[in-house]
Amino acid sequence: MYPESISDQSRWCFSLFFTLCSLLPMAQADTTVDSTKTTIPADPNSASFATELGNASLRSMRDFAMPPGARAPKTRLSGMLTLESPRFNGGFRIWADYYNRELSVGAMLHELPNISFQFSQQGSDLLPLAEGVQRSSHPYWELILQPGKVWSDPSDQGWSLASIPFSLQERAGNCTHNGVLTWRMNNEGGASQASYQFSSETCGYFQFDGWGTAPALFTAGTVEAKAQFRRLYEHRGNRLPVRPLDQLAEDYPGVDAKNLATADGIAKKDTTVLGMVVNGVHYRSDCFTRAGPYPYCDALAIPTYSVAKSLFAAVATLRMQHVYPQLSQQTISSLLPECDSEHWRGVTIENTLDMATGNYVSAVAGDDEASEEHENFIFADTHREKLTFACNYFQRQTTPATQFVYHTSDTYVLGAALQAFLNKHEPKADLYRSVLATSLWRKLELSPLLDDSKRTYDEASHSFTGYGLTVEADDLVRLADWLANHGGHIAGQAQLDKAMLSASLQRDPTDIGLTAGSEALRYNNGFWAFNAADSLGCPTPLWVPFMSGVSGITVAMFPNGVIYYYISDGYVFRWQSGREAAHQITPLCDSAPAL
Incomplete structure (x- = not known):
């Protein structure tokens, strides 16, 4: 899944789908x-x-x-x-x-x-x-x-x-x-x-x-x-009100709206759409094309790539943990016969969600994800092919829960294990449709694009889990807002496990996840976090949770309630301009939200 024309540095960013690259220059492909x-x-x-x-x-x-x-x-x-x-x-x-x-x-x-x-x-x-x-x-x-x-x-x-x-x-x-x-x-x-x-x-x-x-x-x-x-019409009525992105500077003087994303080296030609949610208003750019603005920006189909590791794998786990409190500590080997081998014994649902199974070839950032074998897994058509690779290719190297190594295949194992657990309690339930689409997304009046996930082309028709969701921009920002600013509640009722959600969003100092390629990055329960303190001049650590997807997708959830996102495909993952804009709207250094 790694084009040869991308530099080694960009290849590393591409493979991890994340934002350590915000500190590095990126090579542009011919x-x-x-x-x-x-x-x-x-x-x-x-x-x-x-x-x-x-x-x-x-x-x-x-x-x-x-x-x-x-x-x-x-x-x-x-x-x-x-x-x-x-x-x-x-x-x-x-x-x-x-x-x-x-x-x-x-x-x-x-x-x-x-x-x-x-x-x-x-x-x-x-x-x-x-x-x-x-x-x-x-x-x-x-x-x-x-x-x-x-x-x-x-x-x-x-x-x-x-x-x-x-x-x-x-x-x-x-x-x-x-x-x-x-x-x-x-x-x-x-x-x-x-x-x-x-x-x-x-x-x-x-x-x-x-x-x-x-x-x-x-x-x-x-x-x-x-x-x-x-x-x-109900969906349209529940969309956040949209204003042009340029108006952000008028409503919040001092914000440099014109240079959002471009100041970080994200070229307009590589940009699909970007925006910021402030106080319930969605400030959004045009949806860019090589032939002028897309005429149906509200309805533009946007792939999430690995943002699905947060919105599918993580939210499904948090939802099921809320309903079945024993879920997170179930072992993979007890749920999946295909993974009943020595290197999966003792690996829990939560370890797998954390990308901390202890199973890998190389702990060097991006090496495993970039391998030819893993690329073949990504594009395999059948559940059997995918699960056989995901269960057997990587061998035990260290104790589970101690080393972060990014594998999309691990998230696929997680999805299969969640489905197996669900089958024991609700035999006819489908992991995505039952746990997310019907129970949560429909109640939030999200678009029909989220009614299903990409699936394998075989009788199993198994969801990809770690990639394969498609959304409208409004779906994306409302889900981020629902998680970060509304605690995953619907009609005043909690829908997700509170403790795991707090940890996911870096709001529990006793459960912060693992260092993920840099001391400035963490990964916990399917969500990334970046320490923005140095980049904003804050005297103490400022961990900003975010979701990330390959090609160049970032959805950052700031502790002052601001949501910033961009959808692009130039393999650039910087978002300093978004941090500065959010900080200008409401100073971030002392922000400390709680669920």
Whole structure:
């Protein structure tokens, strides 16, 4: 999982998915681009827009959005849309391909999965019923469809123009490429060519622009979607209020909002979105693409990568520990026959969550995670392949709970053990859907993107646990706020084990976790923490808990209640600018929240 074009220093950062790199300069990878250029049609509302778009070069993303002052749709449409043989027949331009996917995947890389989905319309809202990540038979791509818009097309009476967020996600990983899909339709079942364009991603190792058209078959029909629309509007109503990121400096004078992230060396071209939550307001940037701002920033599909180690593995453990107080000290070998070997005996659930199993090849930061064998584990398709490696490859080197060594495979073992424990008490329960999606996420009115996790392609259909969640930006910041500022409570009731949550957020001096690659870094219960005292001039230690994901994702939860995040893919993990902004809003040195 480590491209050769990344320097050794960057490789180390990439493998650990964390922020010790905030102290180090980062190398930038070379990219390539083809030279294909064609003429862009001038009028996106012309009758031939869909056909012209497929033959054009990259267009501005605003051309795919409902234009200001657009007419309300004259019809209320619902039915099935099917795209026949969709592929990037307009153009395909690679910017980065560290694994040489162009060669290894071949022609199928240019072809989209089969697309057929029901949708319903309510006013100007168009809702695909197949929301979230859709598994497919395609050897590389899965699909994500999000709610979009429909409006009257002034060029043709009786026709409506529809547009929805449309993303591709790699089958075995979490890389996500964001685009938009648009088409015309009428009440008689007529449909135009469908057009699509991809011009952004959160993926460090494979980046491209792709666009094209495909014949679209629209079958009009009644689609019952009252419950889905009700959920859509409830979710929108529960999102935090959003203000432009630039307004942060107006509301909190002295904050350098314009230089957030960029001051840390995070290039705009590598940035998906960034923001800060202050006093319940979400100050957010545009969602950047190579073709201008993404038109559906609220609904942008964002991969979490190893942020899932916190939001899935850790929160599931804390939830189950709240319900079953004996959970954390259960041993892995007692729950998983596959791990019933000498080097797993005595290793507990909590040890595994801490990345402190005592099993490894090298304690040098990043060596194990960067190995070819571990890379094969990441991209393996089946539960058996993943668990066989995770249980057997690393051997006992030291006593559990004494040495931090980062292994995504350990988090996979943890997920399998949690599922095995759950099966003993609730035989039909699924770890992700039962413990998190139904019990917590739905009550928090999070987006349908979080209804499920990425899973193996076999009968086991086992969740990845340590990576594979997809979120909206609002989901991410509300979950961080829920953990850090609301103690994991819902309607006044605790949902997570209080002691473990306090330790996770560095609020229990008797349980601080292990040093993780530097004296300034700790890891405890699936959460990182960074000592920001020196960088802010504080006289005593200031431990800031944060979540981190590969490519360049940080979600920092400051003790004054401020949340700072950025989503990027340039392998830069610095966030000094976020620390300084949070400190400017409310001085951090004396902040000491308690759960």
